[in-house]
Amino acid sequence: MQARIRHVRWEAHDILGFRLEPAAGASLPAFTAGAHVDVALAAGLARSYSLLGDPADRSGYEIAVQLDVDSRGGSRHIHEHWRPGQWVDVSAPRNNFELHEGAARSVLIAGGIGITPMLSMIARLERLGRSWELHYAVRTRERAAFLDRLEHHDAVHLTIDDEPSTPRLDLARLLAGLPPDAHVYCCGPERMLAAFRELGAPLGERLHFEYFSADTDVACDGGxxxxxxxxxxxxxxxxxxxxxxxxxxxxxxxxxxxxxxxxxxxxxxxxxxxxxxxxxxxxxxxxxxxxxxxxxxxxxxxxxxxxxx
Ligand code: FES
Structure with missing residues (x-):
C-alpha cells in the first residue's frame, strides 16, 4: 500500500516520528495494539516498525525511527530521505506482540525506542479501562521519546540512567512481585530482553516480548x-x-x-x-x-x- 508522510516530528535525540496517511478517500487497514508494519526503502531493503498510535484511530499510522549509527541503510535512509508529502510503501499491519486484553493488569517494560509498541498498548488499555503500569528506561533524558505523552501519568515509572534521582529499574524485583493475574510485556535492547526472558521464565504464557534490534550472529558460512x-x-x-x-x-x-x-x-x-x-x-x-x-x-x-x- 502507499501512504503519504503527513508530518515528521523530532521526538528525541536521533528519533524521528512519522505520521502516514492514506490517499484521499482511501483507508489503511485496522491494526491491533502491539502491531507493526514493514516499510519498503531502497530496492531490496525493508524495515519493520511498531505502530504507536491509538488502534481506534483509523485515519493514519504513526511510527518512530531511531537512527542506528551502525545502520545498514534502513534508519539512515529514512532519516535522510523521508520528508512530508512523500509517498511511501507500507505493508498491512501484522502483530507478533499481541496484548492480552482480558488480563486484570498489564505491566509494560520498555527500553529506549522499545517504547513504541507500548504506546499503542496504553491507548488500547485506557479505552478498555484496564489497569496498567509502564516502566520506561532510557540512557539520558534527551534520548527519551514521547515523554510529553507519558510523564504526567501516575502509572509511568521513568528510569534515566544518568539521573540517579530517578528510581532504578529492578527487573528481578518487578517480575517477582507481579500479581498472579498480570501479563507482562517487554520491548528493549537485547540485554534487557535476555534478562527479562531469564528472570520471567516462570511466568510462562504471561510473559511477552519483542525485539526491535538484535546483535544476531547471522549464519553465512554456506556449504x-x-x-x-x-x-x-x-x-x-x-x-x-x-x-x-x-x-x-x-x-x-x-x-x-x-x-x-x-x-x-x-x-x-x-x-x-x-x-x-x-x-x-x-x-x-x-x-x-x-x-x-x-x-x-x-x-x-x-x-x-x-x-x-
Ligand atoms: S526478515 Fe525479519 S525475521 Fe527475517
Missing amino acids: YRLDLRRSGRSIDVQPGETMLDALLNAGVDVGFACSEGICGSCRVTVLDGVPDHRDHFLTDAEKQSNQAVMVCCSGARSGVLALDL
Missing part, C-alpha cells in the same frame, strides 16, 4: 543445499551468503524486512533437514521442532534443507 519442494528447484548456498541471499539471487521471491531474525517476515516452512536457528523470533519449542526457519539469518546443520517454496 549446504536448499531443495525447494514446490518448485522442484535446488539452490546451493555459497560461503559468504545467507539463505535469503541465495534465494533472492536465484530469483525466488521471499518476503523479508529486518534481516536480523526479529520481525517474522521471512519465515519459511521446513519439510526436511535441520536448520541452524539464529533468530530471536521463533520460540524455543518451534526451534526444537525444526518445522520452520527464518531464512534471513539462519543456516543449516544438515547438508540439505528441504523448504516449502
